[in-house]
Amino acid sequence: MPAQSFDIPPSRYEALIDWEKRLANEAPLFRALFARHRVQRVLDAACGTGRHARMFHEWGLAVEGADASPAMIEQCRANYGESPTLRWVVRRFESPPDPEAPFDAAVCLGNSLALAPDMAAAEAAIRAMLGAIAEGGVCVLQVLNLWALPSGPCVWQKCVTARLDGELHVLVKGVHRVGDAGYVEMIDLTLHDGGTRPAYESTRWLGIDPDWLVSAARAAGARSVQLLGGYQSQPYARDTSTDLLAVIER
Structure with missing residues (x-):
């Protein structure tokens, strides 16, 4: 059974994430890598609502943010505009970009690669980004490091309230593992005078094996691949790391 896109409206996506905390946690790793590789041009594949792309652009870099969702790209343009050094494109990450010049860096974050429809598409996405x-x-x-999750029970990650489109919502998100696949569970309760209006979504995601990831990167032209277990550059541990990060040098 293939994975599927996590098709969440931009407003719900934004409400679920503490962006100030998240970017503060992740920025030092990107600053160090971008400085080491003298990065001037960045591709953010599967950019979502564009928060990372905007951060990179604020550092003085030229950035292209791409996402398969027209709604996400529309939100990026509405929030941040466009300029000669900030561009937004509707494009799937397995489709090769056609830049005027090669990028110096590419990122694909937020478990987006695991939401590819199948492993062949994930491999094509890696080839497209490295290319x-x-x-x-x-x-x-x-x-997300699927292999650290218990098989079966849901690990509930978030429960937030937000006023969206004039209505009060309770948003609940969890993840769980079934064998070699993961699932994202979303509950969206709209509160109103007469009670609640619920909406539910369950999205399957691919279990990305670290050995497969290294092999796919090398087949796509990687010179070196470093696996990390988080943004503090801690070593990756299959049974305990929350994240699986691959830092790939071409």
């Missing part, structure tokens, strides 16, 4: 960066460039891939 888009210049020799000596760097690519950062981040997925």
